[in-house]
Amino acid sequence: DTGVSQNPRHKITKRGQNVTFRCDPISEHNRLYWYRQTLGQGPEFLTYFQNEAQLEKSRLLSDRFSAERPKGSFSTLEIQRTEQGDSAMYLCASSRTKGGLAGSETQYFGPGTRLLVL
Amino acid sequence: RKEVEQDPGPFNVPEGATVAFNCTYSNSASQSFFWYRQDCRKEPKLLMSVYSSGNEDGRFTAQLNRASQYISLLIRDSKLSDSATYLCVVYNTDKLIFGTGTRLQVFP
Numbered sequence: 001d002t003g004v005s006q007n008p009r010h011k012i013t014k015r016g017q018n019v020t021f022r023c024d025p026i027s028e029h030n031r032l033y034w035y036r037q038t039l040g041q042g043p044e045f046l047t048y049f050q051n052e053a054q055l056e057k058s059r060l061l062s063d064r065f066s067a068e069r070p071k072g073s074f075s076t077l078e079i080q081r082t083e084q085g086d087s088a089m090y091l092c093a094s095s096r097t098k099g100g101l102a103g104s105e106t107q108y109f110g111p112g113t114r115l116l117v118l
Numbered sequence: 119r120k121e122v123e124q125d126p127g128p129f130n131v132p133e134g135a136t137v138a139f140n141c142t143y144s145n146s147a148s149q150s151f152f153w154y155r156q157d158c159r160k161e162p163k164l165l166m167s168v169y170s171s172g173n174e175d176g177r178f179t180a181q182l183n184r185a186s187q188y189i190s191l192l193i194r195d196s197k198l199s200d201s202a203t204y205l206c207v208v209y210n211t212d213k214l215i216f217g218t219g220t221r222l223q224v225f226p
Contacts, residue, residue, distance in 0.1 A: 033214075035216075040218065041219075042122075042205050042216030042217050042218050042219050043205075043214075044216070045213040045214065045215070048212065055212065056211075056212060056213065091161060091162075106164050108164075109162050110161060111160070111161050
C-alpha cells in the first residue's frame with residue numbers, strides 16, 4: 001500500500017498523559033499536513049510542512065501540541081498533558097507541489113488516529 | 119461566521135433521485151475549490167475539483183460561481199453507495215478549509 005499511513009489508528013489515554021502520533025506520507029510528497037476532526041465537523045487545519053520546514057501553525061495548535069518532520073519524510077504530532085477536549089480524529093495528508101495553479105495539487109489523507117482522552 | 123458554510127442535512131433520498139448540495143465561502147481570495155467525500159469513520163477522499171466552467175464526472179456535476187462565492191454539487195441517479203458525507207472545501211493560503219459536511223442517505 002503506497003498511500004498515507006498513520007499510527008496508531010486508535011489511542012485511549014488518561015487526562016494529563018502525553019501522546020505521540022506518527023504519519024508516513026506518500027513517497028516523494030514534499031508537503032505534509034495535520035488536521036483535526038471532531039464529531040459533526042469538517043477537518044480543521046493544524047499545521048503543515050514543506051519538506052522538513054514547518055511553514056504554518058494554526059492558532060488551534062496550543063503550546064501543548066508540537067509537530068516535527070525531521071528528515072522531510074515521516075512526521076510526528078505530540079500532545080502533552082492531554083485534556084478531554086483533545087479527543088478527536090487526527091488526520092494527516094500529503095501532497096506534491098508542482099507548477100501551475102496554487103492549491104491545484106491533491107491532498108491525500110491517511111486513515112487518521114482516533115484519540116479518546118478519559 | 120465560518121469560512122465555508124454548508125447545510126449539514128441529512129438529505130434522505132430514494133435511489134434514482136437527483137440531489138443537489140450547496141456551499142458558500144467567505145474569502146473571495148480563495149484559490150481552488152473541491153468536493154470531498156467522507157464515509158463514516160473514514161478519511162476524506164477527493165471527489166472532484168470545481169471550476170467556474172463547471173465540470174462533470176459521470177453522475178456528478180460541480181459548479182463554481184465566483185461572483186456569488188457559491189459552490190454546488192449535483193448527483194444524478196443516486197445509488198445506495200452514494201450515502202456519505204460530502205465536504206465542501208476551499209484552498210486558501212496553503213491549506214484546505216472544510217465545511218462541516220452535508221450528510222446524504224440514499225434509501226432503497
